[in-house]
Amino acid sequence: xxxxxxxxxxxxxxxxxxxxxxxxxxxxxxxxxxxxxxxxxxxxxxxxxxxxxxxxxxxxxxxxxxxxxxxxxxxxxxxxxxxxxxxxxxxxxxxxxxxxxxxxxxxxxxxxxxxxxxxxxxxxxxxxxxxxxxxxxxxxxxxxxxxxxxxxxxxxxxxxxxxxxxxxxxxxxxx
Amino acid sequence: xxxxxxxxxxxxxxxxxxxxxxxxxxxxxxxxxxxxxxxxxxxxxxxxxxxxxxxxxxxxxxxxxxxxxxxxxxxxxxxxxxxxxxxxxxxxxxxxxxxxxxxxxxxxxxxxxxxxxxxxxxxxxxxxxxxxxxxxxxxxxxxxxxxxxxxxxxxxxxxxxxxxxxxxxxxxxxxxxxxxxxxxxxxxxxxxxxxxxxxxxxxxxxxxxxxxxxxxxxxxxxxxxxxxxxxxxxxxxxxxxxxxxxxxxxxxxxxxxxxxxxxxxxxxxxxxxxxxxxxxxxxxxxxxxxxxxxxxxxxxxxxxxxxxxxxxxxxxxxxxxxxxxxxxxxxxxxxxxxxxxxxxxxxxxxxxxxxxxxxxxxxxxxxxxxxxxxxxxxxxxxxxxxxxxxxxxxxxxxxxxxxxxxxxxxxxxxxxxxxxxxxxxxxxxxxxxxxxxxxx
Numbered sequence: 001x002x003x004x005x006x007x008x009x010x011x012x013x014x015x016x017x018x019x020x021x022x023x024x025x026x027x028x029x030x031x032x033x034x035x036x037x038x039x040x041x042x043x044x045x046x047x048x049x050x051x052x053x054x055x056x057x058x059x060x061x062x063x064x065x066x067x068x069x070x071x072x073x074x075x076x077x078x079x080x081x082x083x084x085x086x087x088x089x090x091x092x093x094x095x096x097x098x099x100x101x102x103x104x105x106x107x108x109x110x111x112x113x114x115x116x117x118x119x120x121x122x123x124x125x126x127x128x129x130x131x132x133x134x135x136x137x138x139x140x141x142x143x144x145x146x147x148x149x150x151x152x153x154x155x156x157x158x159x160x161x162x163x164x165x166x167x168x169x170x171x172x173x174x175x
Numbered sequence: 176x177x178x179x180x181x182x183x184x185x186x187x188x189x190x191x192x193x194x195x196x197x198x199x200x201x202x203x204x205x206x207x208x209x210x211x212x213x214x215x216x217x218x219x220x221x222x223x224x225x226x227x228x229x230x231x232x233x234x235x236x237x238x239x240x241x242x243x244x245x246x247x248x249x250x251x252x253x254x255x256x257x258x259x260x261x262x263x264x265x266x267x268x269x270x271x272x273x274x275x276x277x278x279x280x281x282x283x284x285x286x287x288x289x290x291x292x293x294x295x296x297x298x299x300x301x302x303x304x305x306x307x308x309x310x311x312x313x314x315x316x317x318x319x320x321x322x323x324x325x326x327x328x329x330x331x332x333x334x335x336x337x338x339x340x341x342x343x344x345x346x347x348x349x350x351x352x353x354x355x356x357x358x359x360x361x362x363x364x365x366x367x368x369x370x371x372x373x374x375x376x377x378x379x380x381x382x383x384x385x386x387x388x389x390x391x392x393x394x395x396x397x398x399x400x401x402x403x404x405x406x407x408x409x410x411x412x413x414x415x416x417x418x419x420x421x422x423x424x425x426x427x428x429x430x431x432x433x434x435x436x437x438x439x440x441x442x443x444x445x446x447x448x449x450x451x452x453x454x455x456x457x458x459x460x461x462x463x464x465x466x467x468x469x470x471x472x473x474x475x476x477x478x479x480x481x482x483x484x485x486x487x488x489x490x491x492x493x494x495x496x497x498x499x500x501x502x503x504x505x506x507x508x509x510x511x512x513x514x515x516x517x518x519x520x521x522x523x524x525x526x527x528x529x530x531x532x533x534x535x536x537x538x539x540x541x542x543x544x545x546x547x548x549x550x551x552x553x554x555x556x557x558x559x560x561x562x563x564x565x566x567x568x569x570x571x572x573x574x575x576x577x578x579x580x581x582x583x584x585x586x587x588x589x590x591x592x593x594x595x596x597x598x599x600x601x602x603x604x605x606x607x608x609x610x611x612x613x614x615x
Binding site: 050053075080110140 | 380382385493545
């Protein structure tokens with residue numbers, strides 16, 4: 001039976017996912033250029049918005065660019081969404097970077113999960129400062145904080161926050 | 176083109192109204208008897224091209240679990256070509272799909288969750304006499320075969336109300352499938368590629384989904400998730416009563432939880448009051464999307480039952496591809512109605528037999544269960560589950576977006592409990608013959 005257990009440590013709602021791959025011989029320069037190109041593409045900011053569950057991700061080339069590390073933190077499980085990503089900009093990014101790596105079948109290939117799994121290494125220790133917050137909850141919290149600061153900037157706020165229902169907000173107002 | 180004459184009619188044919196149905200489960204103790212049963216049974220199975228069986232409007236379906244395929248002597252190499260999720264079966268996937276606590280396999284009715292559920296037959300008809308006729312034909316397929324044993328029977332029938340036990344019109348949402356005459360119920364949704372539901376065709380990714388081997392076995396087959404879901408109608412009524420001050424508010428809350436009024440009228444089209452005419456209008460009652468008209472869910476809450484089961488264009492600007500997670504769903508009620516107004520459970524089993532049909536248990540059924548029914552990360556509320564059929568435990572929360580301030584329903588208990596289920600493979604007709612012949 002094929003591998004079912006996914007790799008990746010959890011901390012609260014968050015999971016880490018790390019893969020190490022070998023760059024195809026002779027592709028060292030090309031892989032670096034491709035990744036640099038993607039890092040300058042303004043589309044990548046939209047892409048991370050579209051994913052909505054990815055906290056951060058990085059590509060690291062090492063050993064004279066003969067090896068590539070991909071390292072990420074996200075909400076929930078990565079493997080369930082691989083099929084969804086196949087239709088997006090992320091597919092383009094993955095395909096163009098990992099096509100320089102050994103054995104990469106392409107994101108639309110049915111064997112893609114097995115390839116990721118075969119190249120994944122589970123962390124030994126993984127910790128996050130906000131383990132219970134998902135990306136979407138963090139975005140919402142930041143929007144609420146922005147709105148709250150706007151309220152505090154209004155001279156009428158001091159009076160308004162005296163209402164008993166707003167006590168928890170008043171407690172946050174002093175600093 | 177779809178090979179309609181090789182696909183079991185039940186895949187593409189929507190539930191009849193009215194309906195009666197019987198599900199029979201079998202254990203195959205003897206390979207030769209199992210094959211003989213399939214041989215006798217196959218001529219009774221109508222194809223999608225000719226949806227009527229020898230018994231007229233009534234028809235039968237047959238499906239096999241992984242254990243069943245193994246019991247029939249399907250070669251090991253072929254067994255291994257089935258997806259791991261199917262090989263494991265529903266019980267072993269319980270944690271993944273939220274079958275925990277009372278929903279867990281330890282609490283299931285036997286034989287669910289055991290290794291004895293091998294073969295399932297479904298018989299459906301518009302009335303009892305015609306159903307009995309199909310069952311009689313079916314019986315000839317397994318009588319006098321000591322190596323095949325019927326181990327479970329479940330009878331279903333449409334309730335006199337024409338609705339499901341909680342009181343809602345159901346069976347409304349069905350996807351359209353390209354190349355079939357299944358038109359679907361939402362005119363705003365493009366037909367889905369046949370490969371999303373039947374093996375051997377291109378899917379929404381433009382790929383051929385992996386197919387069990389040999390091809391004669393896999394082609395024109397589908398996967399099925401079967402679940403017997405108990406509905407605690409009294410608890411649902413008590414909860415609505417406790418959360419509201421009058422009958423009108425109760426109906427409003429019930430509609431917000433489901434996404435439709437009891438008549439079937441969708442909140443997306445009739446957000447303020449029930450509209451029975453709309454609810455009954457098959458051309459209009461599913462004719463809507465969410466994103467442009469109601470992105471924040473002021474009409475139909477993002478966490479409501481129907482918006483979870485099919486978020487439509489909710490992810491218009493997100494990476495999630497809803498078309499990769501669509502389900503063909505068939506629900507059939509069992510047990511008697513709890514009389515109107517009764518708030519205490521009468522101890523009688525009632526609920527719905529839920530059937531999923533599709534090309535991938537993992538990407539379709541399990542994804543929807545784990546990502547959309549039993550959590551709310553996708554709507555920014557990770558701890559919220561489907562208020563109607565999520566595995567809530569008395570501390571469930573449901574957010575109803577409302578201006579100026581959203582409403583919270585809290586203390587949600589579990590209204591729907593899984594009494595047991597199994598994954599099946601629903602082979603095409605040629606595959607059934609192949610299985611019956613026992614080649615190689």
